[in-house]
Amino acid sequence: MSKSFPVSDRVAKMHSSSTLKAAQLAASLRDEGHDVIDLTVGEPDFDTPEFIKKYAWEGLEKGLTKYTSSAGMKPLTHSISTFYEQQFGATFSPSEVAAACGGKQALFNAACTLLNPGDDVLIPKPYWVTFPEIATFCGANSVFIETEATNFVLTADQVRDAITDKTKLLIINSPNNPTGRVIPVAEMRKIVETCAERGVYVLTDECYLFFAYPPGEVFTSAVLPKELRDFVCVAGSFSKTYAMTGWRIGYTIANESWTKAMVKLQSHSATHPTSFVQYACARALENREETVAAVDHMFKEYERRRDWLIPALNTIDGFKVGMPEGAFYAFVDVREMLGSRFKTSKDIADSMLTKAHVVVTDGAGFGADGFLRLSYATSMENLHTAVTRMGELFETAVHAA
Ligand SMILES: Cc1ncc(COP(=O)(O)O)c(C=O)c1O
Structure with missing residues (x-):
């Protein structure tokens, strides 16, 4: 046996x-x-939109079938930075971007490069199923924040009350899976400020970024000023926004030190997302209007x-x-x-x-x-x-x- x-x-x-x-x-x-x-x-x-599929084919025809840099190919990290600038007014350098194999790996890369065993991670309830599992994998403790009293919308006061000396990270997701709730822009900013004041990092899962009603409410933490962004890692994904779940591509936007650590980790795991998929995504973002x-x-x-x-x-x-x-x-x-x-x-x-x-x-x-x-x-x-x-x-x- x-x-x-x-x-x-x-x-x-x-x-x-x-x-x-x-x-x-x-x-x-x-x-x-x-x-x-x-x-x-x-x-x-x-x-997936037809023109994005064509870009992937174009990438194959160009012979993009080899390894790329672990951070992702330059055209992709550059196009993410330019797209965010043109679409949202966010200014960050391509060196603060790293491609990952889906939003999930982006989240894992961010958490695994920050958390040590015994650290506390704040997770608002209800949460996306993977968040506590990532904390467990890192040997960290999930500390849940109840949000029913505020209709499942996390507030800065709730975060302030939950922070202790052991708190290392807050994980948020807005627009939210599973509740469909969206944290208002001003509150989001206050939440990050509250964390930054106490030296707590924020991992913000923005995989439903474009799916907020009314569309005017679309908000990314990538627009926050540098002193706040230093505490933030944005985890982005092409999966839901562009109907590309099977292509497995996402990315992080974080300060250069955090990004370097994530790239180091990824260089020993997935290495990078598929080369011609990266190319297709870069071309799609460059074609912002159609996308x-x-x-x-x-x-x-x-x-x-x-x-x-x-x-x-x-x-x-x-x-x-x-x-x-x-x-x-x-x-x-x-x-x-x-x-x-x-x-x-x-x-x-x-x-x-x-x-x-x-x-x-x-x-x-x-x-x-x-x-x-x-x-x-x-x-x-x-x-x-x-x-x-x-x-x-x-x-x-x-x-x-
Ligand atoms: C909140 C949330 N984050 C991240 C993901 C991961 O998406 P992907 O790894 O396909 O980018 C999902 C997928 O269901 C999700 O709902």
């Missing part, structure tokens, strides 16, 4: 991604022939779905959901339904899965038992069918509780 594999302590302490588990469940039910509506996926249902128009087109469709979905969900007995201000998730409060029929939101999600073949993600994985996350990055037709099925299933749920 083979001995069980001695997984390292740090990895053994990590949990598998609950969102990926739910998506896999949906896929296996579909494979069994069930007519499943999958509302778990945090992935645009749009294809921003493509994003706008997708975002308008998300908005149309949101405007239909949220009022429709609120007609279902026991569902309560506020209007998301960004990203593409509805975060549904189902606590009113808990009682004798359903003990937890997971029971509700399981019932939806087995009886209605609608797959959603239970809030517990985001630190929010009693909530469900529904992604509206799927067709209107799917959303209509899902709402009809859920309505039929839960018609009597509140009264039976």
Whole structure:
């Protein structure tokens, strides 16, 4: 008999991604022939814009099939810096940019180069599933900040109250997955100021950067003045914004010392993201007009779905959901339904899965038992069918509780 594999302590302490588990469940039910509506996926249902695909092909034709610098090829780091300047008025040097294999690796690079075992990491609740796992991997402690009292929008006062001498890092994500909430620009600035005053670093996950309603609210911490930006690492991603999840490309914007450390780390792990993908992204950002128009087109469709979905969900007995201000998730409060029929939101999600073949993600994985996350990055037709099925299933749920 083979001995069980001695997984390292740090990895053994990590949990598998609950969102990926739910998506896999949906896929296996579909494979069994069930007519499943999958509302778990945090992935645009749009294809990558055609002109970006062409740029990747152009990169291949140019022979860009070899290693690049670990920080990413110059045209990419330069185009990120120029794009942010033209689009947002942010001024930082290309040497403060490093390419990574997706936003997830950008976050890992940032955290692993800052955290030591025993450090405290502040993580607002509800959180994206990966944040506490990154802290665990680094041997650091996740310290959660409750935000329900402020409608799931983190405030500088909450951050100030949570900071101790052990606090090294705050991880934020706005527009937020799973809540769809957006931290107002002035509050965001105050949060960073509060951290900087206490020598606490801020890792800001901006993977839904462009997906904020109204579009005027789009904000990146890259525009903060240098003395504040010295405490900030922006983790960016092409995945959601440009419908490029499978291309695996993201980036960090941080001061030069932090960037150098991340590049050193990456030079011993992934080395760099795929060469011709980097080229395609550089060309896409250089073609800012067409790229921003493509994003706008997708975002308008998300908005149309949101405007239909949220009022429709609120007609279902026991569902309560506020209007998301960004990203593409509805975060549904189902606590009113808990009682004798359903003990937890997971029971509700399981019932939806087995009886209605609608797959959603239970809030517990985001630190929010009693909530469900529904992604509206799927067709209107799917959303209509899902709402009809859920309505039929839960018609009597509140009264039976
Ligand atoms: C909040 C958040 N951050 C980061 C990511 C990672 O995206 P990627 O690694 O594809 O860039 C996701 C993906 O679901 C996300 O929702």
